[in-house]
Amino acid sequence: MDGNSLNITEEKLNKLKEIIPEAFTENKIDWEKLKAALGEDIEFKNERYVLNWAGKSDAFRVLQSPTTATLVPERDESVNFDTTENIFIEGENLEVLKVLQKSYFGKIKMIYIDPPYNTGNDNFIYPDKFSETKEEYLSRIGDKDESGYLTREGLFRKNSKDRGHYHSNWLSMMYPRLFLAQNLLRVDGVIFVSIDDNEVHNLRLLMNEVFGEENFIGCIVPITNPRGSQEPIGVSTEHEYLLSYGKSENGKLSMTGYDRDANDKEFSFIDKYGKRARLLGLRKRGGDWKRSDRPNMYYPFYVNPKTLSVSLVKYESTKSGRC
Secondary structure (H helix, E strand, O other): OOOOOOOHHHHHHHHHHHHOHHHEEOOEEOHHHHHHHOOOOOOOOOOOOOOOOOOHHHHHHHHHOOOOOOOOOOHHHOOOOOOOOOOOOOOOHHHHHHHHHHHHOOOEEEEEEOOOOOOOOOEEOOOOOOOOOHHHHHHHHOOEOOOOOEOOOOOOEEOOOOOOOHHHHHHHHHHHHHHHHHHHEEEEEEEEEEEOOOOHHHHHHHHHHHHOHHHEEEEEOOEOOOOOOOOOOOOOOOEOEEEEEEOOHHHOOOOOOOOOOOOOOOOOEEOOOOOEEOOOOOOOOOOOOOHHHOHHHOOOEEEOOOOOOEEEOOOOOOOOOOO
16 A cells, blocks of 8 residues: 555556456547547548657757757877777767767768667657756756766656656657668668667557668567566567668668679579678478478467467477477
8 A cells, every 4th residue: 555545547448448448548548549449420630640649849840950069089098089080979869969960960871879768767868848948058068077978867758658648758869869860871871770679569660660661671580588578478479570771772781791802603593782791491392291391390389268278289209290
């Protein structure tokens, strides 16, 4: 017991959510969806295929607003400052991306982003405060600790799942940064963005909008946790996702990472980028396929009619095909 009285409104909303979950968006009632779920004659406004969220207009205004920030060289902390070809930049990433537009517009070959996954415990900046003055903003993004590193206080805000606009806040944070990153890519440039199940669905739609659906290269699924997540319920996941997009069709990744000798007959396929590859069938084709041909890939499921529990039986490979 927490000592608080019963929240009647919250209880009613929770019961309604159990009955009509499709009427809720980001833990709030979508009245148009509720009316539609109850069978009322309704036409959704501005019907079209588009990704939209609360705060998208504000996110676009943040994207369009110019910056007065500048990069300050730290020669004392640098090695071979005048001759090195490597740059490490510390700063609020949206401001830095804006600063880089002038010098690096259309010049970057590859960008990799590892954004907040929006697990409910992430702290990140999203545009929900537009009343502050320029001085207040510069002070907020310039907060540093004794070591000179940017502090989290005043700069980052926690995006809890208990708050409304949980997904919208994340999208508002990502949209201007992806848009500016797209500007920096070369014509043949590519971008990779890591993500997990919390936002992979929204990220795919968002990147379709920013980079163009036709420039989607692929979704790579890296195994990051072989032991699996230790969640008490649900599926124990071992993987994350890595979405890849090109700036244009010229940014598509080739089928091979290196050239083969022109005399290698096995690698006879040449793609339009001049890369050599070999074509391999990934499965047996035709009408004569039998389970006995691939015994280790036959996994029948059985349901106990009394307990409704599901069991998996794996057959071991033998000379006869199975045991």
